[in-house]
Amino acid sequence: MSKIHLQIDGRDVDAEEGMTILETARSVGIHVPTLCHHEELEPYGACRICVVEVDAGGRKGLVAACVRPIDQNMVVTTRNEKIDNIRKILVEQFLAHAPDSEVLLGLAEEYGADKDRFEKQSTFCILCGLCVRYCVEVKKKNAIGFYDRGSTREIKFIPELAAKECKDCKGCFPLCPTSYLQAAYHLTEALAFPSTTSVGRGSGHSK
Ligand code: FES
Numbered sequence: 406m407s408k409i410h411l412q413i414d415g416r417d418v419d420a421e422e423g424m425t426i427l428e429t430a431r432s433v434g435i436h437v438p439t440l441c442h443h444e445e446l447e448p449y450g451a452c453r454i455c456v457v458e459v460d461a462g463g464r465k466g467l468v469a470a471c472v473r474p475i476d477q478n479m480v481v482t483t484r485n486e487k488i489d490n491i492r493k494i495l496v497e498q499f500l501a502h503a504p505d506s507e508v509l510l511g512l513a514e515e516y517g518a519d520k521d522r523f524e525k526q527s528t529f530c531i532l533c534g535l536c537v538r539y540c541v542e543v544k545k546k547n548a549i550g551f552y553d554r555g556s557t558r559e560i561k562f563i564p565e566l567a568a569k570e571c572k573d574c575k576g577c578f579p580l581c582p583t584s585y586l587q588a589a590y591h592l593t594e595a596l597a598f599p600s601t602t603s604v605g606r607g608s609g610h611s612k
Contacts, residue, residue, distance in 0.1 A: 411479040426470040426481055427455055437483050438492065438512060440499070440582055441533035442471040446542050452499075452533055454512070456491050458482040467491070489516055497522040499531045503583035506531075529585035530560055536577035536586050546570045549577065549586075562590055564597030 407422045413430050420429040425448060430437050440452040450472035457470045460480040470483070482488070493516040500509050501523035509531075513520050532551075537560055540549050548566040552559055562571065571590060578587055 409475050409477050409479075411475050411477070411481060413481040414483055420475055422475075424475055426457055426459070426468070426473050426475055426479075429475050430457075430470065430481070430483060435483055437470050438515075439471060440508070440531065441535060443535055443539070443580060446535070446538045448472040449534055449538065452495070452531065454492055454495050456488055458485065458488060492516045493518045501526050502528045502531050503585065506583040508582040528559065529583055529588065531583060532558060532560070533582060534560075535580040535582075536560060539577045539580055544570070544574060544576060546574075560586070560589065562593040564593055567593055568598035 409420050409422050409424070411418055411420070411429070413426075413433065413435055416433065416435070418429060418433050420432060424432075427437055427439065427442065437455050437457060440454045441449045442455065448471050450469045453469055455470040456467050458481070459466060459468055459473070461476045462478070467488075470481075492512070496509055496512045496516055496518040497520070500506070500513060500518065500520045503509055504520060504525060504527065510520065512518065534551070536549050537551055540546050546566065547563070548570045549560055549562045552561050567590070571594075575590070578590075581587070
């Protein structure tokens with residue numbers, strides 16, 4: 406694999422061909438925020454919070470650092486007024502869905518986002534897809550998936566699979582940036598397979 410030379414925030418960096426901007430930035434300790442990215446998963450490029458500005462041979466533009474591979478002599482800027490403003494608006498939009506997310510509130514503080522800018526549509530999920538992709542790519546179980554499209558798109562556990570696979574796994578829980586996932590799981594558990602919950606076990610003992 407050949408070496409790629411580029412500049413990130415004014416620093417000269419050498420990296421391997423095929424690496425993304427995010428991987429390269431992280432390899433030299435430059436922080437780029439992410440929400441839908443996880444090192445164990447395939448790049449997804451959904452949330453856009455990792456937006457950076459690139460100049461690649463005179464072609465300038467904004468790209469998602471987690472999916473964009475590096476190019477020879479590329480010049481990358483990970484933070485400026487334009488980038489910060491995009492991240493701020495994205496965080497404001499996500500907070501309309503998940504106003505209590507600690508991850509989002511931390512980003513709001515960093516980028517000066519107003520958590521009440523957009524009308525609340527408390528779906529509690531920002532559709533980062535980490536849980537769905539973790540279940541498919543790492544656990545190979547497909548116990549949780551996306552349903553619907555557009556404004557009604559949501560994630561749901563598949564009760565028959567969740568009853569069998571999730572009880573001793575829950576590996577996706579810590580990945581969720583909003584805590585929606587835990588609530589969705591417990592709701593599915595309570596409705597679809599209550600006999601395995603503590604409530605179910607408790608009522609069994611009382612008989
Ligand atoms: Fe890059 Fe979500 S972290 S698009």
